[in-house]
Amino acid sequence: MADKWEPIFIMNLKQTAVRMLLGIARHAGLEVDACEHAETEIALRESEEAYKTAFDNSGDAINILDEDWKILDVNKRLLQLSGYSKKELIEAKAVILFPSVGRAASQQRRKRLIEGKLQLFETILVTKTGQRIPVEVQPASLKNWRGRGRVIQANIRDITDRKRSEEVMLTIQKLESLGVLAGGIAHDFNNILTAILGNLSLAKEDATASPGLRALIVESQEACVCAKGLTHQLLTFARGGKPVIHVLSLAQILEEVCIFAARGSTSKCVFSIDEKLLPVMADKDQLSQVLQNLILNASQAMPEGGIIRVSASMATLDEREITSLPSGRYVRVSVKDEGVGIAESRLLKIFDPYFSTKAKGRGLGLAMCHSIIAKHGGYLGVDSLMGVGTTFWFLLPAATSLDLSPKTEIASIKMGSGRILVMDDDPMIAKVLSRLLKRLGYESEIVVDGKEALEACQKAAAAGNPFDVVIMDLTIPGGMGGKETVRKLKALIPDAKVVVSSGYSIDPVMQEHVNHGFSGVLPKPYRVVDVSKALSAILNPHPHSTGKDG
Structure with missing residues (x-):
């Protein structure tokens, strides 16, 4: 020393x-x-x-070049970044670090540098091991460096993190655009489904329909409900949304969803489900998304095929086992593959957005699954062993006795009477809803936007014949939609009863309609029984029931 x-x-x-x-x-x-x-x-x-x-000691990598781009000196940071030794770089051409910069481009840059016109530029630095690092280069011309004539000093900054952030921002922007597109598609698709499902429910109630025809109508209705679930999944992926919670039996959906998700792959699902499995409080569509993603991951982990073991059992946790969950009874679901496994160093990031172990993966599937399970008050975990396989598992709170009561009411059509104002800009939807209301015993009037709705309500009230209920579409392109209209209507008629209807099933207004001034909610698509239930809950005129579901 x-x-x-x-x-x-x-x-x-x-x-x-x-x-x-x-x-x-x-x-x-x-x-x-x-x-x-x-x-x-x-x-x-x-x-x-x-x-x-x-x-x-510069934080940037620096090299000194002569006018022929021969390297004269380098600093410590450049040696660290490139992996080369100083001996390997001195007297070598700069092309050793920047092979993508051709000879013509180098000569052009040298000319511009001498003229004082060369500014900051981005390129790729290739390390000794072949790793490609995005860098930002700030060149400068120096005179009389160590007794030499003109030399070039190039300050090189690693911009990997910045480029990664830019890619993340670009992905976020694409997802936001996708969300707008998905919302529009879901809205329009649900409007079409509303016309189909509404007319099917009316056809089913036709007394002249034969049993065979009724069976076909029921199958068509079930297909429409499945299509509705697909639009809900698309919205959940693209825009997020709070889960719409119902009592749900996992035993009923596990096999159906998992077998469907594995279809087309060379893998086979094998199930082990506890007979004493309790229901959970969950959003069926969102939970189906989680299961589909986990099955898809398991299938991709075994490109040559294999067994995917799906199990569901009860678990009791104390507060020390998983700190983010309270103690209590949970339903545990696991999806186990026989793939190559995931390295321990990657497991810590497996649920991070934009992190993927796949070459073409976007790193969104597991992040979305983690978000959905967390919103349900649960926990998503993973165990993996290289060469053996990976198990993804999640816990959801088991439904309590309070969740299970009162018993689910059997859907039935309840007749009624009164005047209903329908506000919808889609003639097809308005016509179907008018038919459904007539079938239920109601009179209806149709308007296309909020302005017409306010005028119609004021006119009816002044004539002493007010509407009993107003059914408003939430979104009216180019016009006043339900959210603004209900606020203005309540200012005019404080006791007005208003039902909000929309194909945007996960919109906050639909999920928290009371907070926005609405008395009820009617998601699209709907059947005659759904309209009956929404109206009877508000009017409650003690109508008699037909005893049929619609």
């Missing part, structure tokens, strides 16, 4: 002595040319030392 610092100490001592002698000579009025020359040399040496210190 003494050897390292001794030359620096001696040099500093000499510099101090020269400056003292120079001061004495000037004070005495003596010739000081020699001393001034020595002082100049000291200043130059100090400047060189300061430059070398800054050069070696």
